[in-house]
Amino acid sequence: MVVDVVGNRLDGRFIGVGGAVVDHFTVLKGSLAGDVNGDCMVDLADLAGLLSHFGLGPDARIDDGDLNGDGMVDLSDLAALLAGFGGACP
């Protein structure tokens, strides 16, 4: 998660004509695939975080476990986490 100087999250949504949410974006710090909680490690805490939100959407965020930024926490995100499991920031 990335925040501004007063603590506001920098994630957001793109709003289309009529006010509908047409897409989401998440600002990431670093690029450690699978790091749900942003502690620079991909471990059981990340897996637990993702699984506790599994099925959430369409407004899920990376700290819910939405690793690919599509707003859903699903098998694609779980696969990404497992692919990076055990990793750490340099």
Ligand SMILES: [Ca+2]
């Ligand atoms: Ca982590």
Ligand SMILES: [Ca+2]
């Ligand atoms: Ca996702």
